[in-house]
Amino acid sequence: MSLLQLSHVHVCYGSVEVLHGIDLNVEEGEIVTILGANGAGKSTTLLSISGLVRPCEGEILFDGHNLLRMPSHKVVGLGIAQSPEGRRVFGVMSVLENLRLGAFCIHDRPRSERTLEWIFDLFPRLRERKEQLAGTLSGGEQQMLSIGRALMAEPRLLLLDEPSLGLAPLLVRSIFDTIRAINARGVTVLLVEQNARAALRLASRGYVLEVGHVVREDVATTLLADPGVRKAYLGG
Amino acid sequence: MEQFFQQLLNGLAVGGIYALVALGYTMVYGVMKLINFAHGDIFTIGAYLGLSLLVSCNIAGLLGPMAAVLSVFVMVALLTALVGYLLERVAYRPLRNAGRLSAVVSALGASIFFQNAVMLIYGARFYVYPDFLRPNFTVHLWGLDIPGIRLLVIGATVALMLALSAFIQRTRTGAAIRAVAIDPGAAQLMGINVDRIISLVFLIGPGLGGAAGLMVGIYYGQIDFTMGWSYGLKAFTAAILGGIGNIPGAMLGGLLLGVIEALAAGYVAMAWKDAIAFFVLILILIIRPTGILGERTADKL
Numbered sequence: 001m002s003l004l005q006l007s008h009v010h011v012c013y014g015s016v017e018v019l020h021g022i023d024l025n026v027e028e029g030e031i032v033t034i035l036g037a038n039g040a041g042k043s044t045t046l047l048s049i050s051g052l053v054r055p056c057e058g059e060i061l062f063d064g065h066n067l068l069r070m071p072s073h074k075v076v077g078l079g080i081a082q083s084p085e086g087r088r089v090f091g092v093m094s095v096l097e098n099l100r101l102g103a104f105c106i107h108d109r110p111r112s113e114r115t116l117e118w119i120f121d122l123f124p125r126l127r128e129r130k131e132q133l134a135g136t137l138s139g140g141e142q143q144m145l146s147i148g149r150a151l152m153a154e155p156r157l158l159l160l161d162e163p164s165l166g167l168a169p170l171l172v173r174s175i176f177d178t179i180r181a182i183n184a185r186g187v188t189v190l191l192v193e194q195n196a197r198a199a200l201r202l203a204s205r206g207y208v209l210e211v212g213h214v215v216r217e218d219v220a221t222t223l224l225a226d227p228g229v230r231k232a233y234l235g236g
Numbered sequence: 237m238e239q240f241f242q243q244l245l246n247g248l249a250v251g252g253i254y255a256l257v258a259l260g261y262t263m264v265y266g267v268m269k270l271i272n273f274a275h276g277d278i279f280t281i282g283a284y285l286g287l288s289l290l291v292s293c294n295i296a297g298l299l300g301p302m303a304a305v306l307s308v309f310v311m312v313a314l315l316t317a318l319v320g321y322l323l324e325r326v327a328y329r330p331l332r333n334a335g336r337l338s339a340v341v342s343a344l345g346a347s348i349f350f351q352n353a354v355m356l357i358y359g360a361r362f363y364v365y366p367d368f369l370r371p372n373f374t375v376h377l378w379g380l381d382i383p384g385i386r387l388l389v390i391g392a393t394v395a396l397m398l399a400l401s402a403f404i405q406r407t408r409t410g411a412a413i414r415a416v417a418i419d420p421g422a423a424q425l426m427g428i429n430v431d432r433i434i435s436l437v438f439l440i441g442p443g444l445g446g447a448a449g450l451m452v453g454i455y456y457g458q459i460d461f462t463m464g465w466s467y468g469l470k471a472f473t474a475a476i477l478g479g480i481g482n483i484p485g486a487m488l489g490g491l492l493l494g495v496i497e498a499l500a501a502g503y504v505a506m507a508w509k510d511a512i513a514f515f516v517l518i519l520i521l522i523i524r525p526t527g528i529l530g531e532r533t534a535d536k537l
Binding site: 084185 | 408411412414415418419421422423424425426427428429430
């Protein structure tokens with residue numbers, strides 16, 4: 001059985017349906033990526049997994065639990081953390097406070113301290129700036145903080161929404177290397193990306209979303225070589 | 237000079253009470269972006285509950301004035317906290333996804349409901365707190381004769397404000413309250429139960445407001461069912477003055493408003509104190525529309 005399974009997920013904003021029956025699954029230990037243009041429904045898919053957006057139809061199973069009607073704070077407790085679109089760090093709080101809030105569901109303080117050390121090793125920049133207000137960090141540093149904060153919840157499944165958005169190319173590479181390192185620690189990753197080439201090099205499988213439908217799903221190497229995908233998402 | 241210091245201390249006492257009430261407005265605004273118009277009436281309920289407990293339940297007779305005031309203080313805070321909790325469950329939670337205007341109308345309705353409930357239960361006349369509850373010692377300090385009650389009110393309000401600040405700044409739950417005020421969606425992604433945080437804020441704010449009502453009863457000795465309107469308006473002004481949504485701002489705004497009023501009453505005329513207080517509010521809003529401390533969190537916290 002898959003770690004995460006979405007079946008026929010429909011999401012409506014008011015009377016407008018934005019996801020028209022998404023089927024998607026993620027196996028334990030995988031990195032899976034969701035590709036697609038703006039407005040294809042990638043972020044909505046991640047938000048519906050976290051319970052911030054409620055599907056009107058369908059089923060979302062995580063490790064045997066049905067997430068469809070589960071309050072979002074319980075979803076975190078089950079082991080799903082998200083670094084959302086736009087980072088959404090708590091700007092007027094310090095880096096350290098942001099990270100500690102990430103561990104809000106973890107009541108084992110010594111274990112959280114070890115997770116914190118690991119995150120500081122992954123992102124040494126955060127250690128240097130731990131007393132600084134999150135809102136004063138650069139975009140790349142805020143991205144690191146957003147990912148680090150999600151990791152503080154010790155997730156089994158990490159949802160990443162466009163971690164490379166607005167970052168310098170060198171920083172993008174380092175973020176993707178870090179995602180690989182996180183995955184090597186046994187964290188399953190579901191990655192939404194505009195940077196399709198980098199995402200497909202990292203992931204084992206990929207889904208292509210177009211206006212609320214899954215139009216392709218395949219192993220990443222096949223998608224990378226596919227002429228249609230190359231033309232639409234990889235710049236020819 | 238003596239008059240100045242007396243008015244200053246009087247202003248700090250009244251301002252401390254404004255600040256306690258203002259905290260309820262500002263914390264609720266912080267997590268829900270809603271002005272809880274019923275908050276002033278919870279303050280009234282605190283004043284009446286205190287009187288009932290002290291006199292009708294004869295706690296004052298049983299325990300003696302000092303112990304009675306202290307224990308009733310705690311009871312009133314707990315009971316008004318419960319009123320606040322129920323208010324949120326009945327009047328605001330069902331409207332959580334209905335838009336802000338619906339909640340504002342509901343708040344106005346709750347205010348009218350509470351005010352009329354108090355009038356129906358206690359009647360429309362004013363009530364007098366028994367005189368023997370007021371500690372009538374005076375303290376000689378820096379050549380001044382300061383009424384003990386004034387110092388006690390200042391001490392109690394400052395202690396409550398410091399306790400609240402420590403809770404908000406230093407505890408995990410306090411951090412969760414701040415997180416919800418900044419971004420409720422992101423807070424949910426941290427595993428914070430936003431409904432529970434909102435309930436907590438509706439326990440703390442009304443608890444402080446109710447305790448402030450009791451303090452007014454003891455300090456001024458007289459209460460009536462419309463007092464929530466005038467004090468509520470002043471406290472709301474204080475919250476705006478300091479920057480609505482900002483907790484230190486509400487404290488500063490309350491103290492500042494109290495001092496301005498007291499000095500205006502002492503040096504200009506009693507009748508002008510409200511006019512001068514609101515004039516200062518208008519002035520500050522022209523110079524700093526976000527309030528004194530509201531800058532970096534203008535539309536969020």
